[in-house]
Every structure is written in structure tokens, then in C-alpha cells.
Amino acid sequence: MSNITMCNSTSAQSALDLPRPFSHPLHVGRPNQGNRQRFLERVNEMLDRNWLSNNGPFVKEFELRIADLIGVKHCIAMCNATVALEIAIRAADLKGEVIVPAFTFIATAHSLQWQEITPVFCDIDPRTHNIDPARVEELITPRTTGIIGVHVWGRACNVEALAEIAHRRNLKLMFDAAHAFACSHGGRMIGAFGLAEVFSFHATKFFNTFEGGAIVTDNDELAAKIRLMKNFGFAGYDEVIYVGTNGKMTEICAAMGLTNLESLEEFAAVNRRNYEAYRLGLSGIPGLSLIGYDHSEKYNYQYIVVEVEEVKTGLSRDELVRVLHAENVLARRYFYPGCHRMEPYRSHYPHARLLLPETEKLAQRVLILPTGTAVSPTEIKEVCAILDQAIRTPPKALERLQAGSQVPQAAAADSQAGNESAVTGPPSPVYLP
Numbered sequence: 168m169s170n171i172t173m174c175n176s177t178s179a180q181s182a183l184d185l186p187r188p189f190s191h192p193l194h195v196g197r198p199n200q201g202n203r204q205r206f207l208e209r210v211n212e213m214l215d216r217n218w219l220s221n222n223g224p225f226v227k228e229f230e231l232r233i234a235d236l237i238g239v240k241h242c243i244a245m246c247n248a249t250v251a252l253e254i255a256i257r258a259a260d261l262k263g264e265v266i267v268p269a270f271t272f273i274a275t276a277h278s279l280q281w282q283e284i285t286p287v288f289c290d291i292d293p294r295t296h297n298i299d300p301a302r303v304e305e306l307i308t309p310r311t312t313g314i315i316g317v318h319v320w321g322r323a324c325n326v327e328a329l330a331e332i333a334h335r336r337n338l339k340l341m342f343d344a345a346h347a348f349a350c351s352h353g354g355r356m357i358g359a360f361g362l363a364e365v366f367s368f369h370a371t372k373f374f375n376t377f378e379g380g381a382i383v384t385d386n387d388e389l390a391a392k393i394r395l396m397k398n399f400g401f402a403g404y405d406e407v408i409y410v411g412t413n414g415k416m417t418e419i420c421a422a423m424g425l426t427n428l429e430s431l432e433e434f435a436a437v438n439r440r441n442y443e444a445y446r447l448g449l450s451g452i453p454g455l456s457l458i459g460y461d462h463s464e465k466y467n468y469q470y471i472v473v474e475v476e477e478v479k480t481g482l483s484r485d486e487l488v489r490v491l492h493a494e495n496v497l498a499r500r501y502f503y504p505g506c507h508r509m510e511p512y513r514s515h516y517p518h519a520r521l522l523l524p525e526t527e528k529l530a531q532r533v534l535i536l537p538t539g540t541a542v543s544p545t546e547i548k549e550v551c552a553i554l555d556q557a558i559r560t561p562p563k564a565l566e567r568l569q570a571g572s573q574v575p576q577a578a579a580a581d582s583q584a585g586n587e588s589a590v591t592g593p594p595s596p597v598y599l600p
């Protein structure tokens with residue numbers, strides 16, 4: 168506890184026997200910020216130039232840097248990954264039905280449904296948490312036009328198996344790589360697979376441009392189409408040749424991106440350090456397993472993902488979330504309850520859960536713990552101690568919770584139902600299991 172600031176309140180008792188642990192909430196996705204001075208220099212440069220949007224010099228430089236980093240021909244910077252997905256889907260001419268995992272952030276499904284394309288939910292491989300290629304084929308119908316794989320937690324999905332199916336069945340294959348910026352697969356950077364891949368640079372991602380995203384592709388024709396579509400379909404001053412939208416990244420976002428790119432290695436190293444601290448702290452706690460990584464690849468380690476085996480912990484994942492929240496550790500339940508259990512999909516396909524047994528099980532097991540540059544190894548040790556103590560004496564932990572341990576204000580205000588915008592979004596319905 169030595170480095171942790173204690174709460175001044177004497178009345179507020181921690182849910183467990185620990186002294187009041189965290190005076191500030193520990194978030195899952197606190198923004199990482201690069202060198203402020205460099206950012207402010209760029210902001211001044213931008214203001215002096217008075218070029219704020221519309222494919223400015225920072226956006227152009229940012230796109231070149233990303234394309235170079237990933238090893239692809241084209242990067243088109245966007246206002247966020249959701250709009251980027253919508254545009255990529257439209258530019259690739261996906262229609263009818265598209266196969267996606269149900270174990271993903273809702274934006275993957277919504278980006279299809281938004282344009283009246285049906286997301287067909289596929290089950291996952293419980294070992295990887297990613298879409299299971301063995302289940303994809305049985306979902307293909309005459310209306311299927313594509314597959315969108317998601318590299319959940321930054322670990323690549325089985326791109327080879329998906330590419331083989333897509334090729335054989337004449338489907339288009341794209342990837343939602345929102346979690347996987349600066350990660351690799353088979354020695355190649357994620358972003359270089361399929362027809363196109365989409366990154367998210369949202370504030371809670373390990374690398375951010377405030378809000379932002381990008382489509383990366385090697386396909387010249389697709390890239391040209393995407394560039395027009397993200398700018399209302401304008402092909403010239405007075406000529407529009409497609410239905411388009413406004414997907415442009417602003418100059419200030421690109422300035423943040425260029426600045427944060429300079430700290431990319433450092434952010435990943437901090438996350439790796441935190442991951443190792445959790446590995447140490449959680450080892451020996453029965454029923455908790457931290458997901459593993461293939462250390463021959465590159466990862467951003469931006470999610471600390473723990474699977475809870477209730478028969479061994481004696482506490483359900485949701486009870487553990489409550490224990491942690493009472494200690495001001497704002498653990499989350501991604502991607503609970505699964506896209507198929509959210510509207511409008513829940514009403515459209517009430518039976519979907521029967522086809523998704525592994526998704527159903529995983530959505531009950533996954534616990535996401537805080538990391539990022541705002542979280543120190545000492546704090547991680549403490550988070551692990553809270554879990555250890557709760558699991559060693561489950562009845563006591565439950566008794567304390569039932570006795571009405573207080574959820575700190577900040578925890579309540581910052582928690583939002585099922586999305587990844589906890590830190591930056593407005594307070595909304597409180598999410599507590």
C-alpha cells in the first residue's frame with residue numbers, strides 16, 4: 168500500500184479488510200498522452216497555417232507514417248473507427264449478409280446494420296476469443312457477401328483460415344483491427360491482411376488521436392473510392408460521384424496522432440510491464456487466468472484480460488467486478504452480454520444465443536482490469552491483493568458487499584453500459600452488475 172494515496176474519509180470503509188485503497192478511480196482505458204510540448208508546437212503550427220481540416224498537412228503526414236509502419240500502400244485517416252468501418256463496408260460493396268463475431272464491441276455489428284446489411288453472428292474459438300473459422304462456413308447463405316474478422320484484444324484472428332474460406336466461397340474479407348494497432352501476425356503488421364483493415368484511435372485505445380481511426384489497404388481502387396466517400400463523394404470542386412459522408416480526420420487529431428506516434432514504443436512497453444506485473448500478481452490466485460501472448464509477435468498489451476472460473480474462485484465474475492468497484496477499481500466486462508443480446512439484434516434474432524455457446528460462456532467469464540500509463544505496478548499489486556483476498560474468503564467478500572459497501576462516486580459516474588468510452592463519455596446509466 169505504500170505508494171497509494173489514502174482516502175481522507177474515515178467513514179468510508181473498504182469492502183474488504185484492506186485500508187481504503189484508491190482515492191482516485193483506476194480506469195481500464197485512461198488516455199495515454201505523448202509529449203505535450205511537441206503537441207502544442209504542432210497546434211501552434213496548425214493555427215499559424217490556419218488549415219484545420221480537409222486533408223491538411225498533418226493528416227497527410229500521419230497517413231504516410233501509418234502506411235509506412237504497417238507496410239501497406241494506403242492509409243486513409245478517419246474521424247473514428249465506426250465511420251471508417253461503415254465507409255470500408257460500403258466502398259467494398261458489401262450487401263445482404265456479412266458474417267461477424269458476436270463477441271466484439273457493438274460498433275462492428277452496427278456499422279453493418281446502419282446501412283441495412285445483416286450482421287450474421289458467428290461463434291468464437293474459446294482459446295483465442297476470436298471468430299471461429301470452423302463455424303463461419305455453416306453460416307454462409309446465398310445472401311452472404313463478406314466476412315469481417317475482429318482481432319480481439321490485439322491478438323490476430325485466424326486470417327489464413329478465413330482467407331481460404333473467403334477465397335473459395337467468393338466472399339470479401341475485411342478486419343476490424345480496432346484493438347490491434349502496432350500488433351503483428353506471422354511477422355507482418357496487422358493492417359496488411361484481407362481487403363482492408365480498420366484501426367481505432369479512440370482516446371481509450373493505447374494509441375489515440377482524441378477520436379480517430381484509419382482504413383489501411385493495398386488495394387488502389389478501394390483506397391481511391393474510400394477517399395472520395397469520406398469526403399461526401401466529392402471528386403472535384405463541383406462534382407460528386409458517390410453517396411458519401413463526412414469521415415475526415417481533423418488537423419488537431421492528426422497533430423495528436425503524430426505526437427503520440429513518437430511515444431508508441433513507450434506506451435507498448437508500459438503496457439507490457441503492467442501485463443507482467445499482473446502475471447506475477449495473479450499467479451497463484453485460483454480460478455483467475457490471464458490471457459497469453461505469443462512473444463514472437465508484436466502486441467500493444469492494451470487490455471488486461473482475465474478469465475474467471477467461478478467453480479475455483481467461489482465468486483462469479485460479476486461479484487468480482489462489484490468487489491473491485493467498491494475499491495475504486497473500475498474493472499469492466501467486455502463484451503458483455505455480446506452483440507446478439509443487444510438491440511436491435513436481440514429482437515431480430517432471439518434464438519441467436521443458441522448458436523453461440525462459446526460466446527455466451529466467455530461473456531460471463533471475462534474481466535478486464537486497468538492498465539495504461541496511468542496505472543503503476545504498485546497499484547497493480549494492490550488490485551491483485553484485493554482479488555486474492557476476496558477469492559480466499561468469498562463469504563466474507565459477499566457479506567461485505569451485501570452490507571452495502573459504497574461504490575465511490577467516480578466509479579458510478581464514469582461507468583457506462585457496455586462501451587469502451589468510459590473515461591471520456593458523459594455520465595450515463597450506471598453499469599453495475
Ligand SMILES: Cc1ncc(COP(=O)(O)O)c(C=O)c1O
Pocket residue numbers: 247248249250271272274275317343345346366367368369379380587
Ligand atoms: C472492436 C471495436 N470495433 C470498433 C470500435 C469503434 O471504434 P471508435 O470508437 O473509434 O469508433 C471499437 C471501439 O472501441 C472496438 O473495440
